[in-house]
Amino acid sequence: MGGNSLLAVRLFAEIERKFAKQLRSQGQEVAFLALLDTCRPGYRQRLSFLQRISLHINHIVQRGPKYFYKKARGWSKQAKYQIEKVYKSYFQNFSQIIKTISKPSKTNKYLDISNTNTQALNNYVFQPYSGKATLLRTRDENRTESIGVKYDLQFGWGEIITGELDIKYIPGSHLSLLDEPNVKLLAKQIKICIEKAQN
Structure with missing residues:
Protein backbone atom coordinates (compact mmCIF):
# COMPACT_ATOMS: atom_id res chain seq x y z
CA MET A 1 0.00 0.00 0.00
CA SER A 48 -1.93 49.02 -13.29
CA PHE A 49 -5.21 50.83 -14.04
CA LEU A 50 -4.39 51.08 -17.78
CA GLN A 51 -3.54 47.37 -17.98
CA ARG A 52 -6.84 46.48 -16.27
CA ILE A 53 -8.87 48.72 -18.64
CA SER A 54 -7.13 47.12 -21.62
CA LEU A 55 -7.97 43.63 -20.33
CA HIS A 56 -11.63 44.53 -19.79
CA ILE A 57 -11.94 46.01 -23.30
CA ASN A 58 -10.29 42.92 -24.79
CA HIS A 59 -12.73 40.62 -22.95
CA ILE A 60 -15.74 42.73 -23.99
CA VAL A 61 -14.68 42.53 -27.65
CA GLN A 62 -14.02 38.77 -27.46
CA ARG A 63 -17.03 37.66 -25.40
CA GLY A 64 -19.64 40.39 -25.74
CA PRO A 65 -22.65 40.27 -23.36
CA LYS A 66 -21.53 36.91 -21.90
CA TYR A 67 -18.57 38.71 -20.35
CA PHE A 68 -20.83 41.17 -18.50
CA TYR A 69 -23.07 38.33 -17.28
CA LYS A 70 -20.10 36.29 -16.04
CA LYS A 71 -18.55 39.30 -14.29
CA ALA A 72 -21.87 40.26 -12.67
CA ARG A 73 -22.33 36.70 -11.39
CA GLY A 74 -18.74 36.63 -10.10
CA TRP A 75 -19.06 40.04 -8.44
CA SER A 76 -22.31 38.91 -6.81
CA LYS A 77 -20.67 35.78 -5.34
CA GLN A 78 -17.62 37.77 -4.27
CA ALA A 79 -19.78 40.45 -2.63
CA LYS A 80 -21.80 37.82 -0.76
CA TYR A 81 -18.60 36.13 0.42
CA GLN A 82 -17.06 39.45 1.54
CA ILE A 83 -20.24 40.53 3.36
CA GLU A 84 -20.41 37.20 5.20
CA LYS A 85 -16.72 37.44 6.05
CA VAL A 86 -17.05 41.00 7.38
CA TYR A 87 -20.23 40.13 9.31
CA LYS A 88 -18.55 37.12 10.98
CA SER A 89 -15.45 39.18 11.75
CA TYR A 90 -17.45 42.02 13.32
CA PHE A 91 -19.59 39.57 15.29
CA GLN A 92 -16.51 37.75 16.61
CA ASN A 93 -14.75 41.01 17.45
CA PHE A 94 -17.87 42.43 19.12
CA SER A 95 -18.27 39.24 21.18
CA GLN A 96 -14.62 39.41 22.21
CA ILE A 97 -14.91 43.09 23.17
CA ILE A 98 -17.94 42.34 25.34
CA LYS A 99 -16.07 39.48 27.04
CA THR A 100 -13.00 41.68 27.51
CA ILE A 101 -15.01 44.58 28.95
CA SER A 102 -16.78 42.28 31.38
CA LYS A 103 -13.40 40.91 32.54
CA PRO A 104 -11.01 43.90 32.58
CA SER A 105 -8.20 41.87 34.14
CA LYS A 106 -7.90 39.83 30.93
CA THR A 107 -7.62 42.84 28.60
CA ASN A 108 -3.83 43.08 28.72
CA LYS A 109 -3.43 39.32 28.30
CA TYR A 110 -5.71 39.37 25.23
CA LEU A 111 -3.79 42.27 23.68
CA ASP A 112 -0.47 40.54 24.36
CA ILE A 113 -1.68 37.35 22.64
CA SER A 114 -3.05 39.32 19.69
CA ASN A 115 0.21 41.26 19.28
CA THR A 116 2.26 38.06 19.54
CA ASN A 117 0.15 36.35 16.85
CA THR A 118 0.49 39.34 14.53
CA GLN A 119 4.25 39.48 15.04
CA ALA A 120 4.60 35.72 14.43
CA LEU A 121 2.66 35.98 11.18
CA ASN A 122 4.78 38.92 9.99
CA ASN A 123 8.05 37.15 10.84
CA TYR A 124 7.14 33.67 9.58
CA VAL A 125 9.65 32.18 7.14
Whole structure:
Protein backbone atom coordinates (compact mmCIF):
# COMPACT_ATOMS: atom_id res chain seq x y z
CA MET A 1 0.00 0.00 0.00
CA GLY A 2 1.20 3.55 -0.65
CA GLY A 3 1.87 6.19 1.98
CA ASN A 4 -0.15 8.96 3.56
CA SER A 5 -2.30 11.24 1.40
CA LEU A 6 -2.80 14.85 2.51
CA LEU A 7 -5.03 17.52 0.99
CA ALA A 8 -5.13 21.11 2.25
CA VAL A 9 -8.03 23.41 1.55
CA ARG A 10 -7.01 27.04 1.09
CA LEU A 11 -5.53 28.52 4.27
CA PHE A 12 -4.43 25.21 5.80
CA ALA A 13 -1.79 24.52 3.15
CA GLU A 14 1.16 25.53 5.33
CA ILE A 15 -0.03 23.36 8.23
CA GLU A 16 -0.46 20.41 5.87
CA ARG A 17 2.97 20.93 4.31
CA LYS A 18 4.62 21.03 7.75
CA PHE A 19 2.75 17.86 8.73
CA ALA A 20 4.00 16.10 5.58
CA LYS A 21 7.55 17.22 6.36
CA GLN A 22 7.20 15.84 9.89
CA LEU A 23 5.93 12.49 8.59
CA ARG A 24 8.86 12.24 6.18
CA SER A 25 11.35 13.06 8.96
CA GLN A 26 9.89 10.11 10.92
CA GLY A 27 10.53 7.81 7.97
CA GLN A 28 6.90 7.64 6.86
CA GLU A 29 6.06 7.97 3.20
CA VAL A 30 3.88 10.80 1.93
CA ALA A 31 2.49 9.45 -1.32
CA PHE A 32 0.32 12.45 -2.16
CA LEU A 33 0.51 16.02 -0.89
CA ALA A 34 -1.99 18.39 -2.52
CA LEU A 35 -2.54 22.13 -2.16
CA LEU A 36 -6.07 23.11 -3.17
CA ASP A 37 -6.11 26.49 -4.94
CA THR A 38 -3.88 27.98 -2.26
CA CYS A 39 -1.67 30.98 -3.01
CA ARG A 40 1.19 31.93 -0.70
CA PRO A 41 1.04 35.51 0.60
CA GLY A 42 2.68 37.99 -1.77
CA TYR A 43 2.29 35.95 -4.95
CA ARG A 44 -0.49 37.92 -6.57
CA GLN A 45 0.00 41.38 -7.96
CA ARG A 46 -2.57 43.96 -9.04
CA LEU A 47 -1.95 45.30 -12.54
CA SER A 48 -1.93 49.02 -13.29
CA PHE A 49 -5.21 50.83 -14.04
CA LEU A 50 -4.39 51.08 -17.78
CA GLN A 51 -3.54 47.37 -17.98
CA ARG A 52 -6.84 46.48 -16.27
CA ILE A 53 -8.87 48.72 -18.64
CA SER A 54 -7.13 47.12 -21.62
CA LEU A 55 -7.97 43.63 -20.33
CA HIS A 56 -11.63 44.53 -19.79
CA ILE A 57 -11.94 46.01 -23.30
CA ASN A 58 -10.29 42.92 -24.79
CA HIS A 59 -12.73 40.62 -22.95
CA ILE A 60 -15.74 42.73 -23.99
CA VAL A 61 -14.68 42.53 -27.65
CA GLN A 62 -14.02 38.77 -27.46
CA ARG A 63 -17.03 37.66 -25.40
CA GLY A 64 -19.64 40.39 -25.74
CA PRO A 65 -22.65 40.27 -23.36
CA LYS A 66 -21.53 36.91 -21.90
CA TYR A 67 -18.57 38.71 -20.35
CA PHE A 68 -20.83 41.17 -18.50
CA TYR A 69 -23.07 38.33 -17.28
CA LYS A 70 -20.10 36.29 -16.04
CA LYS A 71 -18.55 39.30 -14.29
CA ALA A 72 -21.87 40.26 -12.67
CA ARG A 73 -22.33 36.70 -11.39
CA GLY A 74 -18.74 36.63 -10.10
CA TRP A 75 -19.06 40.04 -8.44
CA SER A 76 -22.31 38.91 -6.81
CA LYS A 77 -20.67 35.78 -5.34
CA GLN A 78 -17.62 37.77 -4.27
CA ALA A 79 -19.78 40.45 -2.63
CA LYS A 80 -21.80 37.82 -0.76
CA TYR A 81 -18.60 36.13 0.42
CA GLN A 82 -17.06 39.45 1.54
CA ILE A 83 -20.24 40.53 3.36
CA GLU A 84 -20.41 37.20 5.20
CA LYS A 85 -16.72 37.44 6.05
CA VAL A 86 -17.05 41.00 7.38
CA TYR A 87 -20.23 40.13 9.31
CA LYS A 88 -18.55 37.12 10.98
CA SER A 89 -15.45 39.18 11.75
CA TYR A 90 -17.45 42.02 13.32
CA PHE A 91 -19.59 39.57 15.29
CA GLN A 92 -16.51 37.75 16.61
CA ASN A 93 -14.75 41.01 17.45
CA PHE A 94 -17.87 42.43 19.12
CA SER A 95 -18.27 39.24 21.18
CA GLN A 96 -14.62 39.41 22.21
CA ILE A 97 -14.91 43.09 23.17
CA ILE A 98 -17.94 42.34 25.34
CA LYS A 99 -16.07 39.48 27.04
CA THR A 100 -13.00 41.68 27.51
CA ILE A 101 -15.01 44.58 28.95
CA SER A 102 -16.78 42.28 31.38
CA LYS A 103 -13.40 40.91 32.54
CA PRO A 104 -11.01 43.90 32.58
CA SER A 105 -8.20 41.87 34.14
CA LYS A 106 -7.90 39.83 30.93
CA THR A 107 -7.62 42.84 28.60
CA ASN A 108 -3.83 43.08 28.72
CA LYS A 109 -3.43 39.32 28.30
CA TYR A 110 -5.71 39.37 25.23
CA LEU A 111 -3.79 42.27 23.68
CA ASP A 112 -0.47 40.54 24.36
CA ILE A 113 -1.68 37.35 22.64
CA SER A 114 -3.05 39.32 19.69
CA ASN A 115 0.21 41.26 19.28
CA THR A 116 2.26 38.06 19.54
CA ASN A 117 0.15 36.35 16.85
CA THR A 118 0.49 39.34 14.53
CA GLN A 119 4.25 39.48 15.04
CA ALA A 120 4.60 35.72 14.43
CA LEU A 121 2.66 35.98 11.18
CA ASN A 122 4.78 38.92 9.99
CA ASN A 123 8.05 37.15 10.84
CA TYR A 124 7.14 33.67 9.58
CA VAL A 125 9.65 32.18 7.14
CA PHE A 126 8.41 29.29 5.01
CA GLN A 127 10.70 26.24 5.18
CA PRO A 128 11.45 24.11 2.11
CA TYR A 129 9.75 20.75 1.54
CA SER A 130 11.80 18.23 -0.43
CA GLY A 131 8.97 15.87 -1.35
CA LYS A 132 6.53 15.89 -4.24
CA ALA A 133 3.38 18.01 -4.17
CA THR A 134 0.43 18.70 -6.44
CA LEU A 135 -1.11 22.15 -6.75
CA LEU A 136 -4.76 21.83 -7.76
CA ARG A 137 -5.58 25.32 -8.95
CA THR A 138 -8.27 27.19 -10.82
CA ARG A 139 -7.42 29.09 -13.97
CA ASP A 140 -6.75 32.79 -13.50
CA GLU A 141 -9.57 33.81 -15.85
CA ASN A 142 -12.03 31.88 -13.63
CA ARG A 143 -10.94 33.58 -10.44
CA THR A 144 -13.56 36.20 -9.56
CA GLU A 145 -11.00 38.93 -8.95
CA SER A 146 -8.62 37.78 -11.69
CA ILE A 147 -9.12 40.64 -14.14
CA GLY A 148 -6.37 43.02 -13.21
CA VAL A 149 -4.52 40.56 -10.99
CA LYS A 150 -1.43 38.67 -12.05
CA TYR A 151 -0.75 35.38 -10.26
CA ASP A 152 2.47 33.43 -10.05
CA LEU A 153 1.88 30.20 -12.06
CA GLN A 154 2.89 28.09 -9.04
CA PHE A 155 1.16 30.40 -6.51
CA GLY A 156 4.55 30.85 -4.80
CA TRP A 157 4.97 27.17 -3.89
CA GLY A 158 7.74 26.59 -6.47
CA GLU A 159 10.24 28.28 -4.15
CA ILE A 160 9.21 26.11 -1.18
CA ILE A 161 8.56 22.70 -2.77
CA THR A 162 12.10 21.68 -3.73
CA GLY A 163 10.95 18.27 -4.98
CA GLU A 164 8.55 17.95 -7.89
CA LEU A 165 5.59 20.37 -8.01
CA ASP A 166 2.86 19.15 -10.35
CA ILE A 167 0.17 21.65 -11.36
CA LYS A 168 -3.32 20.43 -12.24
CA TYR A 169 -6.02 22.85 -13.37
CA ILE A 170 -9.45 22.31 -11.87
CA PRO A 171 -12.85 23.69 -12.93
CA GLY A 172 -14.60 26.63 -11.37
CA SER A 173 -13.38 29.62 -9.45
CA HIS A 174 -11.83 29.85 -6.00
CA LEU A 175 -15.31 30.38 -4.55
CA SER A 176 -17.11 27.72 -6.63
CA LEU A 177 -14.64 24.84 -6.81
CA LEU A 178 -16.43 23.01 -3.97
CA ASP A 179 -19.89 23.57 -5.53
CA GLU A 180 -21.68 21.19 -7.92
CA PRO A 181 -20.71 20.20 -10.59
CA ASN A 182 -17.11 21.34 -9.99
CA VAL A 183 -16.68 19.32 -6.79
CA LYS A 184 -17.38 16.04 -8.65
CA LEU A 185 -14.72 16.82 -11.23
CA LEU A 186 -12.33 17.85 -8.45
CA ALA A 187 -12.96 14.57 -6.59
CA LYS A 188 -12.28 12.63 -9.79
CA GLN A 189 -8.99 14.51 -10.30
CA ILE A 190 -7.92 13.88 -6.69
CA LYS A 191 -8.77 10.17 -7.00
CA ILE A 192 -6.64 9.91 -10.17
CA CYS A 193 -3.73 11.67 -8.43
CA ILE A 194 -3.92 9.42 -5.35
CA GLU A 195 -4.10 6.24 -7.45
CA LYS A 196 -1.13 7.39 -9.53
CA ALA A 197 0.87 8.25 -6.39
CA GLN A 198 0.18 4.88 -4.77
CA ASN A 199 1.22 2.83 -7.81
